[in-house]
Amino acid sequence: MTLWSGRFATSMNEALWDLSESFSFDRVLYSYDIDGSMAHVRGLVHCGLLSDLEGQTLVDTLERIREEFSSGTFERAPSDEDVHMAIERRATELAGDVGAKIHTARSRNDQVATTLRLFTRDALTRIAAATVEMVDTLVSLGESNASSYLPGYTHLQRAQPVLLSHHLNAHAWSLLRDLERLLEARSRCNVSPLGAGALAGTSLPIDPSFASTELGFITTFANSMDAVSDRDFVAETLFDIALIGVHLSRMGEELVLWTSSEFAFAKLGDDFTTGSSMLPQKKNSDVAELARAKSGRLIGNLTGLLVTLKGLPLAYNRDLQEDKEPLFDSVRQVLMTLKAMTGAYRSLAFDERTASLAADDPFLVAIDLAESLVEEGVPFRQAHEMVGKLVGQSVANDVSFAIVVQNDPELSRYAHLFEPGAALTRRRSPGASGPHAMLRQAERLMEVRRALASRI
């Protein structure tokens, strides 16, 4: 028997049941739903629709149901279509007529929206905390290899030397923007839809702001139709997660490169690598590959939901039930990936020697040579041309660029630029990759990190 069986002559066809039941995946919401129901009950007491005693009975009953779920003893009845109906059914079973009052001035439409906002608010907080941890890990890896440097690349061709900390901070900055987005999404999510009813409010004398305050929402809905049909907060969360996924994917790709024999800039710890079933010598960076791969799934979850939402007329439509699985999946996957990648970076041993050797490639000094000429008043285009010719000679004659410069009567005085690390030290403009600029950058990064982390 369903909650609406009064209206129907026959019971639901099994094929429809299988399609529409959501308890199998939305049971994870039980605790949020119970919090929402308790606040709703207190609101009903507050406006006189339930007596104090009825309210207390219901709150106690709901607490008992929470324990049944958490201890794994909750038994699903065949009629429990979703977690919301299961909890109401059980409350009525346990508390009798009082239980049957719990749904007064409430619809599953505002109930499910409330429950999902509570879940999402919490998930955003958890993801934000995991993001800060990853930022801290990148920063401290840079700090503990403070003088290490490597080539910075454009088009995956060696371009200019960069401090390892500068490189890692580039990822940290993108994660800090992600963190800011998560916190902004959380404040837009933090609006109570409870009291909107099915779509148009109710004739009963309720005060939605009461339950809203109980649940710690920042504010209460202004429009009942918007309250029950809006899933922007889910879409936005999925976007924020997908973008974190994209960032993690880029980091993953980079770790795959760095740990290859070709680059050999770094090694992952044994506890963050896998072996091969056939090739005894293999040590594979699966963690980085999986981080790279997860982004596809996270983007898919976002795309799927946007397509689900795009044609929906106001207000609630059952299509909205399809918001949950992508959200649950993305939250779980991104938390898992953040944790694994944080661990991977913690285990990373950077090979300073190989990386600095690559960064001291004489060609990377070409721009310093041109800029030195600029400092003497040579127009940049002309300097570029002069140095370019010497690069051409070096390539054509297969002679080191450093030697070619040394042998050039006009430019031999710049030979010191080829000393190991010299080009790196010269990168001192604000935000640049060298050690002087790094001091200010590190301060700025920590300021932003502190300000954002204090809002979690």
Ligand code: ARG
């Ligand atoms: N399980 C449903 C969902 O997640 C609950 C809402 C059902 N509301 C309704 N009017 N049929 O969306």
